[in-house]
Amino acid sequence: MLSGIDEEPTENGHDEELKDGLLEPPEMYMKDRRRAKSLPAYPKQATLFEEIANNGRKRVKFADSMGLDLASVKHFSTTEEPQIPSKVFLRLQSFPPQQQDREYPIGDLCINFQSTLTMDRLVPTFKMPVESEHFETTVLQRHVNLEKVTITRFDVRGQIRTNIQSCCTREVGVRYTFNEWLSSVDAQAIPMPVDDNIVGERYTFTLYTPPFLDPASSVHFAVYIRNDQGEFWDNNNGHNYTLKYHCTGMVTYESAAFHAT
16 A cells, blocks of 8 residues: 655655765765775784874874884995985076175185184104115114104194014003193004005004193193013103194183193
């Protein structure tokens, strides 16, 4: 038996599907639209995401601090030159120079900075022993002799020549002072590759100097070798090898730590 009541049709004739929740009107669908989220691979990740959502503030945490694995690890080395994409340089060239760049070009700044590094530094008060024509004869007589030094603003690097074979050598080094021998430090030298064209063996050493020295400062040092045969020194014929601080009248700084040593 048919009912006498006619059902009022709805738009698109899908009222039954709307009641069952199978379809949604376009407007409602757009309002309730949410971005999809990936299911966390680990329960700890889900806990981490929940804490961030509840806190309301963005905080950065590394995965390894949470006991998780890092997605990728990059190891950097000081000997490795950075790979800079060419487009980075192109972008830098595309920007017009600023007013201060026109007044103070970067090239001038580099030149001025380099000049300051060469103005104030330690300078040797002695002639390099290796320049003497009797140098190798002296090495044979003393068993150990300073060869030469190279000085920068931050360190002093030198070479030592010995005539004793390394099989019986115990220690080769340099003793130096910044406060007129009130205290001193011994720095061990490192053997260099064998050179068949020289007499004896060659060692290298490095002395690290304080960043700020007083205008009247000096560094005194002597080289030595210790082995089963005894201890031998080269102290520049009793005068020590001396490096004096060369100042060109620029502002100098006195270091309290320097006077305390």
